[in-house]
Amino acid sequence: MKLVKTIIKPERFEFVKKALEDKGFKGMTITEVKGRGEQKGITLEYRGGLMTVDLLPKIQLEIVVRDNELDTLIGTLMESARTGKIGDGKIFIIPVEKSIRIRTGETEV
Numbered sequence: 394m395k396l397v398k399t400i401i402k403p404e405r406f407e408f409v410k411k412a413l414e415d416k417g418f419k420g421m422t423i424t425e426v427k428g429r430g431e432q433k434g435i436t437l438e439y440r441g442g443l444m445t446v447d448l449l450p451k452i453q454l455e456i457v458v459r460d461n462e463l464d465t466l467i468g469t470l471m472e473s474a475r476t477g478k479i480g481d482g483k484i485f486i487i488p489v490e491k492s493i494r495i496r497t498g499e500t501e502v
């Protein structure tokens with residue numbers, strides 16, 4: 394299994410969630426996070442001066458999938474989260490050793 398950690402623009406979240414549902418991805422954990430990438434945030438004009446916001450609000454999705462579902466998941470995320478502008482986000486793929494459903498004790502490796 395893999396943990397797919399995806400950081401996206403908050404305004405894309407509903408669309409991404411719908412696309413995941415349509416492809417049959419059910420479980421996910423969502424966190425409101427702040428982050429920065431290559432551009433180290435943005436500079437805005439604010440009250441007559443320039444203000445640098447170096448950490449921008451983002452949504453982090455954590456989804457654990459079987460290895461054979463990984464490509465579909467990545468494709469769905471790429472298609473639904475992408476606007477083509479900077480700050481669209483990043484995807485990190487991390488190996489997962491095991492999951493355990495607490496209610497039943499059912500495990501998956």
Ligand SMILES: Nc1ncnc2c1ncn2[C@@H]1O[C@H](COP(=O)(O)OP(=O)(O)OP(=O)(O)O)[C@@H](O)[C@H]1O
Nearest residue numbers: 400427428429430431432451478479480481482483
């Ligand atoms: N190297 C990194 N490590 C951890 N998180 C990162 C890293 N790079 C980006 N992120 C996270 O992803 C979010 C979105 O990054 P962003 O899309 O701006 O990446 P980028 O590499 O700057 O690409 P782009 O040039 O398209 O903006 C960041 O706000 C941050 O939360």
Ligand SMILES: [Mg+2]
Nearest residue numbers: 430431432480
């Ligand atoms: Mg960026």
